[in-house]
Amino acid sequence: MTTPLPTFPEFYRAVNDRDPFPWQDRLARDVAANESWPDEIGVPTGMGKTACLEIAIWWLASQADRTPEERTAPTRIWWVVNRRLLVDSTAEQAERLAKKLDAFRNSSSSEGNKTPDSDALAMVAERLCSLSAGRGEPPLKVISLRGGIASRTPTDPSCPTVILCTLPMYGSRLLFRGYGSSLRAVDAAMAGTDSLVLLDEAHLAPHLRSLTGALGECMPGVQPLLNSQRSTATVVTLTATGDPASKSRFDLDDDDQRHGVIRQRLDATKRLDLEVKESGDIARHLVDGTIRLMDEASRPASFLVFANTPKTARQVFNRLEKQAKTRKSKKTSIPMDPPQLLTGLTREQEAECIRKHIVDPDHGMAATRSATTPRERHLVVVATQTLEVGADLDAEYLITEACGVRALTQRLGRLNRLGNYADARALYIHLPPGKRRGGKEKTETVWPVYGEEPAGVLQRLKQCPATPDGMINLSPRRVADVLGPPGDAPGRAPEVLPGILWEWVKTTTPPEGEAPVEPYFSGIASPQYTVSVIWRVHVPEPGRRLWPRAKDREAVDIAINELKAVLNDDEIIHRLGSDSVTMEPLIGKAELRPGDRIVLPTDRGLLDNFGWDADATGPVVDVSLAGQGLPLDEKAIKRLCDIDLTSEIKKVLGTEDDEIDEMDESEKHQAIIDILKAIRAVETPQGWDPVEWSDFTNSLKPEIMESRREVARLKVGRPQPEGETPIGDFDENSLVASLHHPDPTLATLDGHGQAVGDQSRMVAEQVGLPAGLCEVVRFAACLHDIGKADRRFQLWLDPEDTNGVAMAKSDTPRHRWEAMRIRSGWPRGGRHEDLSARLVLAWLQQQPDWGTPIERDLLVHLVISHHGKGRPIVPPAADGTGERVRGVVAGVAVEASADLARIDWDQPARFRRLNDYFGPWGLALLEAIVIRSDHAVSGSMNGRRGSWK
Incomplete structure (x- = not known):
């Protein structure tokens, strides 16, 4: 690697068009010098903690000239929060950085067009690209895992990647139970190895950091695949409120205190008015307080209202909605925009609309909005804890119900965030917990979410000397002294025992009654x-x-x-x-x-x-329809359009008891035209944007797509890609869009195996595996599909034997795939990788001197697990054939039984030995290299970006 490395300030300036704060530059230098991160980054909120992403990426790029074995900077950076964020400046920042790097990679600008910023971006981009085995990969991938359905995952363990997700999405992956994961071992490897985990506001997830240490104690004697810094996940907490248990904490120093912008933010006006209520409805109190502040405001302003639960937030929102209509009719009041609601329980489509509104450069609440830009109306945003972290908002007024020290500190961080509003004001409403019935009426002593801590917060606020106007000064410089240390108790998490971990590792056949993973990263008291x-x-x-x-x-x-x-x-x-x-x-x-x-x-x-x-x-x-098509189902169309098209659909598709005669093609086509006319005549359904509805209906074509086990549908002109093809029991990864590839041998059994073997070796070497393991990985990848040589599987792929050679891929349309399987005789649910492993075992029996015992086990396991099975067994299929499958391994002819009803009962013991030797995450990483290399090679045939374009 001869590409020079820009300094961190040069890189940061190129990305953000401004110089870093002193603490950001100092942290980058410390991380590079010490080759490790502190346990905790304790700078106050509003001081740019998201720069930790740039630091992690710059540090990774700085080590690109080292051998993979010498690298200590993790390849993957996880940004983990406790809640799904609707306004996530961190995700936006990461995506903006990735786009800039991609734009400047392999920059060929002339000397006259070059600038220091473009040079810095080009140098970092080239260095990051050199780390990936896939030469077609971008310098940096950014993946946001939203909700419990993951449609995107890292595709290459060697590719620099930023992954943004919630605590359950990360924690479940780490423990081999990934929410929305179809390849749990792969996702566990991505979470548990070669990863830096930046845990934003650690008080929201106190058990995750201790969990990673406890997992290591469950694996005595494990042989690390990578060096000590990258074999596991490194967890760094980012918190404005501190953790006394941290071994090392990074804080602001004197240089930061003297910095003009930091000083302005530390001293930003945050005057708090304390209101203590003895009874009543907290939602009503929050609404009344908001209206009072709006009436007292001399000009249109922004108001942020915090509620502790989604239920309370919804009640406040509903009442403020009515208030907005009332104020519109009053001439004496400053009007308000319709309020916005942020609870974290929103789909991305609706979230984008909300986000667009509150970050509008003229009328929104983004911190980047100029404080001198006048408003025409009040803006009110009602939120739960979802805005306590990750949201770069700057409100002029804050109204909040009683909460804990950490939560109040974070909420105040969204008030006058940059110190531009001299009259910024907060209203803190303390209402004792309500009453409940439990046999008899009794007074509660704990608050939802915050337990007993709000009582202590009240006492500290009462004891704080007030300013002449009766307010309490809670600027970032003073807030910790006023509120004191947090009084929240993290509670307990269950102890991770080796036996429990072993049950989780069995991803193919999860045991009945296994321990749920949630309490281990969320705690016993409030598992998510x-x-x-x-x-x-x-x-x-x-x-x-x-x-x-x-x-x-x-x-x-x-x-x-x-x-x-x-x-x-x-x-x-x-x-x-x-x-x-x-x-x-x-x-x-x-x-x-x-x-x-x-x-x-x-x-x-x-x-x-x-x-x-x-x-x-x-x-x-239904946000899935746009760009995809229209299901031809009477119930679906009734739900969507409130019209009955049952008879027309029957004319098109027939019924189970009645097949359409070929003579009725004209009638069938006319029925399709009638369906289209009826759909396009429908007024815009509730919730749809009229333009989007018009675009959707006009995109529909009078063409039918039918697939076995899927609903028939009308096609659209240019369908949007649906994402990764799922890898299911019918081995659909063997399907490609076209076999017309620049290198046609990639579709053959030998060619595909060789390509996946080469790719796997490159990834293994780039990751930094020992040379011996790189060779085992390569060999296993070469052999992973040899079971497809089975006569029945070949008939499934190529019924006419048009190629004359054993194939690994087929370009048969997906809707014909199942019918071809039935004709071929391949049993439903049969796993070709089971046959591949049998042929490898047959070869090993003839090669008693090949490899060490653990290498022999690993070779078989990587072959049998390349579709996520074999952990610890491959489920059998109803078969019973007496045929044999034959293949060639390293020039030696081998054969084995092709009966897929047989189970390899040696595999569980083999799987256990490998876990004991490499550790669960080390073995998962080895599997991930083969699996993702197979996907990269197969994906290149479908036109997706990859190493084999």
Whole structure:
């Protein structure tokens, strides 16, 4: 590597068009010099903690000239928060950085067009690109995991990646139970190895940091694959309120205190008015306080209202909505925009609308908005804790109900964040907990979310000397002294025992009654048991596929108890399987499990423009349809358009008892035209934007797409890509869009194996595996598909034997795939990797001197697990054939039984030995290299970016 490295200030300036703060530059230099991060970054809120992303990326680039074995900077950077954020400046910042780096990689600008900034970006981009095995990869990938459905995951363990997600999304992946994950071992490897975990506001997730240490104690004697810094995940907490248990803490120093901008923010006016209420409705108190501040304001201003629960926030929002209409009719009052609601229980489509409103450069509340820009109306945003972290907002007025020290510190961080509003003011409303009935009426002593801590906060606020106007000065410089140390108790988390971890590692056949993972990263007192909910006009029956495939953008994570509370006792629930595509048998609400993916019909309601609402009864927009097509199902069209097209659909598709005669093609075509006319004549359905509805209906074509196990649908002109192809029981990864590739040998069994072997070796070397393991990984990758040589599988791929050689891929249309399987005789659910492993075992029997015992085990396991099975067994299929499968391994002819009903009962012991030797995450990393290399090579044939373009 000869590309020079810019200094961190040069890189930061190129990205952000301003110089870093002193603490940011100092932290970058400390991390590079010490080759490690402090346990805790303790700078106050509003001081630019998201720069830790730039520091981590710059540090990674700084080590690009080292050998992979010598690198200490992790390849993946996880930004983990406790809640899903609607306004996430961190995600936006990461995506902006990735786009800038991609724009400047391999920059060939002439000397006259070059600038110091472009040079700095080009140098970092080139260095990052050199780390990836895939030469077509961008310098930096950015992935946001939203909701419990993950449609995107890191595709290459060697590729520099930023992953932004919630605590449950990271914690469940770390413990081999990834929400929305179809390849749990791969996601566990991405979370548990070669990763820097930046835990934003650690007080919201106190158990995760201790969990990572406890997991190491469950693996005595494990042989680390990488060096000590990268074999595991490094957790760094970012917090404005501090953790006394931290071994090392990074804070502001004298240089920061003298910096003009930091000094202005530390001394920003934050005058707090304390109101103590003895009784009443907290929602009403918050609304009254907001109205009073609006009336006292001399000009239109921004108001941020914090509630402790989504229920309270919704009540405040509903009342302020009415207030907005009332003020509009009054001539004496400053009008207000319709209020905005942020609870974290919102789909991405609605979130984008809310985000657009509150970050509007003229009327919004973004910190980047000029304080001198006048407003025409008041802006009011009602929020829960979702805005305590990750939201770069700057309000002029703050209204909040009683909360804990950490929460109040964070909420104040959104008031006069940059110190530009001299009259900024906060209203803190303390209301004792209400009454409840538990046999007899009694007074509660704890608050929702914050326990008993608000009582202590009240006493500290009362003891604080007030300013002449009766306010309390809570500027960032004084807030810690006034409020004192946090009084929240993190509670306990269960102890991780080796036996429990071993049960989680069994991802192919999870044991019944296994320990749930949530308490281990969320604590026993308040584990985050959630389910993901999506809304569709077409809800398939069990065994059929959901179309289009579920995406995280349409999911909302709901507390499992809250969902159960609104469902009827006899209500039938549709649940997605682990592949995020196939519907499972119907269940009742008592059978709901944490991490489930639930599909609700759009006419069930429970969602409005501001997210989850248990009282909402109106239809929900199916956000999956745009750019995909229209399901030809009478119930679906009735839900969407409120029209009955049953007879027309029957003319097009026929019925189970009546097949359409070829002579009726003209009638069939006319029925399709009639359906299109009827759909286009419908007025814009509730919730749809008129322009979007018009674009959607006009995009529909009079062409039918039919696929086995999926709903028939009308095509659209240019369908949007649905994302990664799921890897299911029918081995659909063997399908490619076209076999017309510049290198046609990639579709053959030998060519595909060689390509995946070469890719795997490059990834393994770039990651930094020992040379011996790199060779085992390469060899396993070369052999991973040799079981496809089975006569039946070859008939499935190529019934006419048009190529004359054994194939690994087929370009057969997906809707014909199942029918071809049946004709070929390949059993439903049969796993070709099981046959591949049998051929490898047959070869090993003839090669008693090849490799060490652990290398022999690893070779077999990497072959048998390359579709996520074999952990610890491969499920059998109904077969019973007496045929043999034959192949060639390293020039030696081998054969084995082709009966897929047989189970390799040696695999569980083999799997256990490998886990004991490499550790669960080390073995998962080895699997991930083979699996993701297979995906990269297969993806290149489908036109996706990859190493083999």
